[in-house]
Amino acid sequence: MTRILSKQYFDNPDFPFYAGYYVIAPGEAIAEHSHEFTELAYVSEGSGEHSYNHGDYYAIRAGDVFLIEPDMVHAYRVGSAGKLVICNVLFMPSLLKNELITMSSVTPFVDFFYVEPFLRNNARFVSRLSLRTSQQLEIGSILDKLIAEQNIRSLGYQTMIKTSMIQLFISLSRYYQQMGRPKEAFPDEQGLQMIVDFIHRHYAQPLTLEQISHICGMSASVFSSKFKMYTGRTFIEYRNEIRLNIAQEAILDTDDKIATIAQNVGFDDLSFFNKQFKKKTGVTPGQLRKKQTYDFIF
Incomplete structure (x- = not known):
């Protein structure tokens, strides 16, 4: 099984961040793999299936958002008539250390950033964040801004990226809270x-x-x-x-x-x-x- 290292994506070890779109073609499968960084995956187009921590595959579609924690195994597959476009935001938690500490005082953020990935290990836990159309437009705009700042690298781009990351996580935490997931017993x-x-x-x-x-x-x-x-x-x-x-x-x-x-x-x-x-x-x-x-x- 492949373990993806930070140096394969981060060209600046002092600013461990990468964002970009990845297309999984019809009939294609991405084998089980892990990575030493955190991955935020946003399905921007199409549908397919995702497996997490050696578990069963479950359907994913446009608007779904989920976090993959470091060293957790996951995989994708797409049917012969399908296509999957995913926006990946990759980062080391150290990039937002102080910000994560601050946001960790807010329960909806804890639920989305820590609890949901953890409970995804439980086969009975099928809830995940699926965005409505208006929410997809907002998150898509933030992600496009992240990618543009990363690629153009104008003055202060690192600060802009961190600011947009905070905006992204706060928005997603709000949406997760509004979703009103049932408590697991x-x-x-x-x-x-x-x-x-x-x-x-x-x-x-x-x-x-x-x-x-x-x-x-x-x-x-x-x-x-x-x-x-x-x-x-x-x-x-x-x-x-x-x-x-x-x-x-x-x-x-x-x-x-x-x-x-x-x-x-x-x-x-x-x-x-x-x-x-x-x-x-x-x-x-x-x-x-x-x-x-x-x-x-x-």
Whole structure:
């Protein structure tokens, strides 16, 4: 299976962004593949089928919009009488790091950007964002502007692209909220295991207890009680343990600065990160790295 790398699309590693149209011809199939970046796919014309995370194929048509998260496997196929035109917006989350943090405080954005791709793993979850004609016109206009800014590269084009990306995600979040998707109902154990999987995938994001409990349709208090019974830890304790484990690996395996590692795993307060890290490991991040260097030399 092919894994597409960022360098195949991003000519500037400091601005990891690409947008463009891709035509899938009648009878053509795009084999299962994954990529190390996020992909926003908008079906601008035609119809076909899409498979996500080794799941069954489901029909897609003009106006459908969906996110493909990094390293998730997906594929397309089109019938002999069909044709599919997709506008792909490819980017690394780091491109909009601060903006994503801000937008993550808004539940409709969380639902569209994080929850919908995650729940798409569940075969019973068939809801996705399908735009009405007027909405297609607005989103098409934003996408065309993104592509034009990318291709012409006039003064300030990177700022214009980021601004249009924010406009795109806010508009799509509004449409997703208006769609009024039904809440999924899961048995407690299945729902809690899904949340555990979700936290492992999005540990670095600034998601709140209220947003996490919203995913499985529980109040914050009920979710907190059941989550602690299931895992032995509170949501915050569980998430921070994952963050600290990932940080410890990065300290030992990379030369990244401690402050950079802390931010990458979701800690914006370096002092708090150091305190939590020492509480867990018995040493500070700096002491761990020095000890590793000493052990390597001797």
